[in-house]
Amino acid sequence: MIDPKITIPSREPSASTADDTVMPFEVAKLDLRGRVVRLGHAVDQILARHAYPQPVARLLGEAVVLTVMLGSALKTEGRFILQTQSDGPVRMLVVDFTAPDKVRACARFDKDRVAAAISSGEAGGGPLLGKGHLAMTIDKGPDMNRYQGLVTLNGGSLEDVAQEYFFRSEQIPTRVRLAVAEELRAGSGGATHRWRAGGIMLQFLPRASKRARVADLNVGRAPDGREPHAVEEDDAWAEGQAMISTAEDIELIDPSLSSEQLVYRLFHEPGVRVFRASPLRAECSCSRDNVEAMLKSFSQDDRDHMVEDGKISVTCEFCSANYQFAPGDVEAKT
Ligand SMILES: [Zn+2]
Numbered sequence: 509m510i511d512p513k514i515t516i517p518s519r520e521p522s523a524s525t526a527d528d529t530v531m532p533f534e535v536a537k538l539d540l541r542g543r544v545v546r547l548g549h550a551v552d553q554i555l556a557r558h559a560y561p562q563p564v565a566r567l568l569g570e571a572v573v574l575t576v577m578l579g580s581a582l583k584t585e586g587r588f589i590l591q592t593q594s595d596g597p598v599r600m601l602v603v604d605f606t607a608p609d610k611v612r613a614c615a616r617f618d619k620d621r622v623a624a625a626i627s628s629g630e631a632g633g634g635p636l637l638g639k640g641h642l643a644m645t646i647d648k649g650p651d652m653n654r655y656q657g658l659v660t661l662n663g664g665s666l667e668d669v670a671q672e673y674f675f676r677s678e679q680i681p682t683r684v685r686l687a688v689a690e691e692l693r694a695g696s697g698g699a700t701h702r703w704r705a706g707g708i709m710l711q712f713l714p715r716a717s718k719r720a721r722v723a724d725l726n727v728g729r730a731p732d733g734r735e736p737h738a739v740e741e742d743d744a745w746a747e748g749q750a751m752i753s754t755a756e757d758i759e760l761i762d763p764s765l766s767s768e769q770l771v772y773r774l775f776h777e778p779g780v781r782v783f784r785a786s787p788l789r790a791e792c793s794c795s796r797d798n799v800e801a802m803l804k805s806f807s808q809d810d811r812d813h814m815v816e817d818g819k820i821s822v823t824c825e826f827c828s829a830n831y832q833f834a835p836g837d838v839e840a841k842t
Contacts, residue, residue: 514782520767527704530580530768531619531785537778538744542752543580543708544702545573551608551688552703554613561622562690563631563658564598565703568615569688570633570666571601573707575613576643576788578670579605586648594661596638597621604826610791612826633665668768674711681712681745687757706760708770710752711746712830751775792827799824799831803838811838 527548534541554566571590579588588605592598600616608818617636625631639662646655659673667684674682686707693700751774759765759773771780799822802810812835814820820833 519694521766521772521782523766523769524768525761525763526785526787527765528788529785530576530788530791531771532783533775534781534783535748535778536781538743538748539712540748540775541713542771543577544770545577545580545705546761546789547573547576548647548702548763548778550611550704550788550790553705554611555699560615560617561619563626563636564615564617564622564790566601566688567598567633567636567666567834568601568613569703569705570686570707571603572611572613573686573705574666574670574684575603575605575812576611577707577709578785579593579607579611580788582607582646582684584608586646586652589645589647590642591645592637592642592661594638594640596640597625598636598638601637602826604740605795606793607786610793611788612792614825631644634663635670637661637663637666643667644673651733670709681702683710683749684753685752685755685757685760686759689757689761691763704761704763708752708774709756709762710748712742712748714742714744720788730755740835747778751777751820792829794822794824794827795828796831800833800838804840805835806827806840807827808839 516783525546527546528550529546531546532541532543535543539796551569553568554572558565558568571592575590577585582588584606584607588607590601590603592601594600598615598617601613602615603611603613605611613625622636624637641659642659644657654695657677659676661669664672667686670684671682673718674680683708686705689703691702691704693702706734717803744788755770759770767785768782771782774780803822804821815835818835820835820838821830822833823830
């Protein structure tokens with residue numbers, strides 16, 4: 509392989525903060541790549557709109573960060589959908605990322621069980637989800653195959669689940685940190701609450717073929733009954749994990765610490781290269797046309813059951829937009 513000796517310009521990390529962005533980075537010396545997600549207005553829009561109980565909002569916020577982190581790898585087009593289905597107080601989380609920059613999310617939960625979890629102090633992400641599975645679907649368009657990866661939910665946090673997913677399905681050693689918090693600001697009309705969220709993902713992707721081969725050999729092998737774990741094998745990955753483990757929740761969401769400053773703080777020793785951050789926004793992809801097409805795909809019987817007061821009314825679970833149709837307008841063409 510040609511290795512042109514390009515001189516990469518270096519500079520101080522920018523102190524300017526940019527909320528609602530994803531910034532990729534690389535620690536070439538240790539073969540690490542990653543992404544920093546920083547969400548302000550976008551996550552506040554999503555969570556404030558739903559007004560879920562606080563622990564549910566927090567969990568959904570984590571899922572939004574994770575989805576944006578993974579979905580932003582799609583670059584130009586396609587959708588990345590993260591969906592949980594489980595037996596805990598939060599039955600379902602859905603986060604839908606449409607490349608390059610749109611995200612929407614909603615949760616379904618059992619009000620009484622969430623209230624009980626809060627009063628018994630068991631309202632962390634793992635207990636709220638309970639047991640079930642998490643599916644990640646990549647949909648690159650109508651002419652492309654959908655790809656779906658599944659990972660078991662077993663009482664662990666979304667961070668644990670993400671790490672497990674990458675290790676099992678892609679054999680990429682991965683560490684993920686997610687943080688969500690409510691920011692309180694004193695104002696003339698009283699204190700205002702705003703949601704903030706952030707996260708960082710670190711992956712070990714050695715380019716040297718020799719090291720890549722070592723990682724491959726570990727797949728599915730458990731010679732002495734232990735779980736195969738490439739992460740214990742490589743010093744560079746051990747170093748990377750030690751560095752990311754020092755990132756505190758507050759640093760992941762702190763509006764006065766930029767994404768560049770965060771990665772510089774964590775990885776200045778081996779050196780870190782940052783790439784252009786891409787913007788994100790909370791926007792629903794529902795439309796009257798889509799809802800109409802969906803209704804037309806139902807059976808006449810199902811549509812008849814939806815008629816109330818002479819009309820069919822559909823409310824989008826993501827953004828609460830309401831669409832109304834006269835029954836005759838959505839009859840399927842024969
Ligand atoms: Zn909508």
